[in-house]
Amino acid sequence: MHTPLLQPLNGLSCGKGYSKDGCWGLTPRSIAELQTAAFTGITVCLTSTTVFSSGISAIFPPQFMILGLAGALIVSYLDLKLSIEWSLKTTVASWLGCACGCLIVYAVSALNQGDYNPLFGILLAVPSSFLLSLADQAGEVYCKLSSVYRGDKALLLLIIPVVFGGDAPYWSAITAAVGYTIGSFIPLLGTLCLWSIGVLPDTRLESLKGLSLILADYFDEVASLRRDRDHQVAVLRRMWDGLYKASTDAAVSTTDLKLRGTIWSMVACLSTVRRSSRRRAMNAELLESLWLPFEGQIVSLRQKVVSSLRMWDSLGVADDDKIPEAANELSISVEECLARADISTGPELSNFEFAVNEMVKFSLLAHEFLVRVKSPSEESSCVAEIVDWFRQPLFAPVNPEITWRVRFAYPLRAAVTVPLVALFIVIGGQYSTILAHYGLWMMLPCLFCFLPTPGASIRKGLRRIVGTVVASVLAVVCVSMHPNNDGIFLCELFVFSVIAKLMFFHETLQYSGLVFGFTWIIVGLGPGIDTGLPVGSKVSRAVHRMDMTVAGVILSIILTSLISPVFANKRLRRATVRSLELVSNSVANACESVVNETPWNREALSKDVLSAAILLGRSYSDRHAQIADARAECQALRYLSPTRHLQLGHLVAAQHLLDRWTRQSLAVISAVTTCLATTGLAAGSGFPLPAERDLLLVSNVIRRRSDLLVAAVKTRKFKMADVSDSLCGPFRACSLTFKELVWSTMPSTAWFMLFKTSEKCGKKWNACSLAL
Template sequence: MVVNLYSSITISLSQFLTGVVGAFTIGVGAIPMMLPIDQSKREILIYLMQGPVWALFSTHLNFKATASHCLRSLLGTWLASAFGCFYYFLVQLMCGGTVDNYQREAAIAFVIPTTFVIALTHQSSGCKLREVIGFEAAASSFFTPVALFLDKPYEEALVNSIMESYGIIVSLATIVFLEIFGLLPTRTSSPIKDFDLAAADFFDRLSTSIVSGNKQAATLDAAQAKFEEAVAKASASTKSPKIRSMLWRMASFLYSLRKSIAEGCYPESIVRRLWKPSTADLLDLRCAIRRGLLSDDEADPSNIVDVKERAAALKTSFREASLKLKDTVHCSDELVTMEEIARYNFAEESVLHFSYIVTEYITAKNEEMAKLGRSGKGVHSLIVVQWFNDFVDFLVHWWKEPFFESNGMTTWEKLIYPAKLTLTATLTSTVILLWGRAQPFLMSHVFWGFIAALFCMLPNTGATLSKVTRRIAGTVCALVLAVICIFANPFNKAAFFVELLIVAFIGKLGSTFPLIGYGGPVFVLTWVIVAFQPSVSMIQPEEDTLWGIGWRMALTLVGVTMTSVLSLLVFPVLASLQLKDVSQDTLKEQAKYVVEAIRQLALLADDKGAIIRDSREELGESLSRNSTTRASLQSDAYTEVVVFGQWIMSGKDKRILEAQRTLDALARSTVCAYGASVTCGIEIEQPATSAMLKPVAHHLSELATALERSSAELQLCLSGDSGNDVDAIEDDVHLAMLRCRDGFNESREMLISKFREGSVPFNEVVDSGGSILYHAVYALNIFTEEWNSLEAFLAGRKSTSNFDSDPASEVSPVSSSIGSWVIRQ
């Protein structure tokens, strides 16, 4: 099979502009390197490259991101440089007061406490200091006068800080200029608006395909993929837990509708007698939902009223169509199976429940927008006034924040990563300095070995290895290109400046592709150091330049090797184990909420005054947070699998990694099952409670107990130290659900029998919550089906090939085992 690489590579305008603007700022940052400076001023020349380097890392085509990075870096540069000079002064006094007696290794040990404080400013530390101090700038500026200087620590610290600031200010000034004149690419809509559009489109596709089965599978899958991406971005962007929860609840009912459609087409009788009579009202509801989701007028309540009215009209048409179907069901000449009616009714309820949540979501979104409008942001005509107000708001918010973010971690867990960074900085600088004593030529290169080690240390081993790989790849590519450029245009400043612009464009453009990422800036950084600097500012013979290329590669390898070893051996944190823990917590949370909802429903049958606890918002927030955490760990966990294989991962750990997509699907089913059960508990009343709920209450209690036991056994299976699979997990959940369905069928048949005799007012049972109970039982059945499938896979009783499947095959024909519940009036 031939793959056209060019057809798979697309470059957006934003990516292209990132390369262009990056090349411009790097070129301006490199201007001091072009100036004719005395070659004897090594303490100045060696730090001139900080201009283009910091312009490289500070330029982003986003004003807030650039401004935040630049301001934090400027503060970190000067603050850390001042502290570094102060520590140099103290250590020098302790060593006799002369530069010759200064002990760099002793200074590194002496500043360990301050190094730890600097480590707290890393973006992954969870400490509030990270929001005001740039870690990279602080670390490089602090260690320059403490241990990594050449001959004159004070002068070198000053020049280093000036050049870093110059590169940072060039980037900031460029982005400010582009922002003022509206030349930066801007989003045409917010993530919430993108979600609204994706939700409206997905619902349109689903509602028009209810009776089509999987004939439109490709179209539905494309709409679902777009919707899933929109949900993830909207959930990450909103600060409102209430809205975040509603995003998940809306998604759960759309996915339920998708599962119903995936079970196949309906008989012609259902299409003609149930679907067609309600299509006009369904079309009206679709239009009302789209209009409500996409409306920009948050002060207009008519959109919400319209959705409610259209939903009520659709519900009426559903009931009327069911009433007309009543006699047909029992006619011998045109028999309609109860199973198909059951599935169609579930699709109806999914549509209606989605419309109900849409009205709640629109209300909550409008309230949030009104709250933002009252804050006064965006009303000033002067953009500088807006920036000042944003800055003041940030300072007030930052001051009120706790020192460490509240993420459920213990104090020790929060301090592990800064401790690892401190140890990495201390050991790496010590080793490289000792090597530099034996090879004096290395002293002008030790800084870059230190930086390679420190900047590649990330919170978990998988993330560290990913960054190390990109660092090595970027370095190797730059070294190869450097050799070519040195031989092609030796000491030609004009040629090298043009080459710098080209290299900068390629590196910044490459950084916009996830596969390259960090490797792009490293490519530019390395080329500037090994090719541009010795050919333009610190002129060196070709032989010395080539030796410098070799030493640069050696020091990079030493630095990243030390980082990789320390990440794995010192306070090791493996992404695969983190993913396992978070996944286990997710399963435990899902089972806990569903068990709670089932028991509440069961108790309601005997206790009419039972209080129903509604935690739909908390459940949506919890599952959204867990899903985001799991998504952030998957790539790092895969890296660990590739590098270490079975050495660090058991079969259970690997299965957890493979099951992430289905964990997300189970989470959506959890939201649907919990929401349907709670809604039923809130709305059901007599006579539906006695006629329909009470006969299945005992079976619901058994289902809750079986699910609780299954969850505990699964937790024991996954957390066991043994690598053996636990195959003894009984299939109690499946059996309990079967009994619950049988009990529901029996009560249904009894009700239909009494209805035929005229002894029970069937319509009153339906209106008082019978249809809602049906929807809850169906939703619980879907949840238990997915739970059983996932449980069997994680326990090692089901192969991967049978586990990962398309949406259509993930859904078993649950309606055939539930039976029917014909909604009539």
């Protein structure tokens, strides 16, 4: 006899997966990246008319106007919100820096009887550099000015009239500001035109669609009670990695914290469903007495959820609203069945109730997910956002709190470094004509590679060196082969702009891609189309620009490491401590809430799970923002301090274990809310004292181990080998206790699954402890 409950639905996406759809094996994300790269090439070529046109070049110096092409390369995106943000920030920064630089030149000239002295201008640039650097795009200052303009662009436009203006400082600054404005306006105009006709790709929506299909496949499989349980376990294990990767990509793609929390809650819920349904194979008697009476309702709920997740575009919100109705109907039927006196209690009944509750919870989470994604987001008006911006404090509060020294570290270093490099160029230019003529190209990497931490500067600087050398070699070759040929240079500009943007989307290359693009523009295009230069001078100019750019990168790395450095590994330690405390407190509080019957939200769609997911998600983001930079510092310490290299290496290597521990903690919290929603606890029947004792023991051990781990991370000298107590021991003791309990004394509860989840959580904790 065919039993629908025993088999998955095998719908459209099953066995194929979303990531393999699309033409020629390209994913929707890669297609969107190709479209963005082509769009970037077009916008850069349109912007290049400002340097190809002899009429414009006669008015605006091409040396500064060409910066607009580099700006267009950076701000070109097929994302309306991102394009508006970057274009406006760049434009505001350009004119703000231009105004500050011109004001400094005017003030120095007025005080020096009409004669401008760049040394006095550099002196006045120190406080201006500090103020402009408050708009730190790395988010280390937590100043609201960073939402208005880009600090690095403002610093560049400040320095141009102060140091590189020559006989016409005002016009040089205005030319650079006009170039950046045009380079920001053309991509924005193109994005607005594509948006108006509805052809903009939505990478966020594509990521969420991909996750929706994978969730449907996984839930379809895990909610089917296959007789061949070993085969099902193997299938689910293969699908889990894909599910976690898709959920991570989707969570990163959205800024909606509640949607992000819903995604992590769904993954945690599926984890507990998998454990509850795989404990043992379903025999015929068990199916007949427990599962088959609800076959129609379970299959109906599963079909509605899977269909809504799979057929994203075909079904509307009204069809999705049928999910809560089916879920509530199933919950009521199960509660009525469990209330009957002829139902015998036991572990299988507890497992059945737990599994059904988790299925209902996932169904409601899936409905919440679909509603939030499909429904148009409520966005406040522009006027309301401006009013809200003025009401915000200048410096946002941070949890955990940071000192003002840490908050102002980057602006202070920028206020020292930028004028210091400018002073070196001014004084050195008196003795070296090369430095005097090409010093601007040394200043550019010092501004754009000077980041808050040495690790970030090393990582970004090395990528810039790679991009600079490769692009410079190609630029010199192009200048040598076809000087003054505007048509070929225009075609090459399109090709190299597309390649640069594609390199930027690559996970490893990233910043070196953008550097590759605008280095070719500066080194190759600028001298190549200058008809007033002979071929030999074009090549030598390209070589000098390459030398200055590489020297600027190296100088930036050195200054970042020497001038009041704030290392990424310290920030990673603080973020790791914060994560350890949050995770341990969340799991310990969950265990204690079961014993103390804390009045948590006992609804299937628990706000406690969503809140925990949002909080732990923020902690996850804070840590991952520092891992790459800390890894770069770790590699540098290999040659400077082997001891510190080893300590930092352990910390970086343990981050993936902390990620797994974080995900497992959400599964524990999800299991707790399901246990609290069971009829046994609701009726006040209580549970055995050994269970209470073991739960409290687990909670105490978690808190104690958390304190030891935090001490290990903070001091860097604590040896985890000195920790004698093991967290796995208490979890194993808890599991054995519950196996020995007489289940008839615990009607309709799901504690066993809670302990199985907690035991696995403890194993992750031990692995993290040993790594640290």
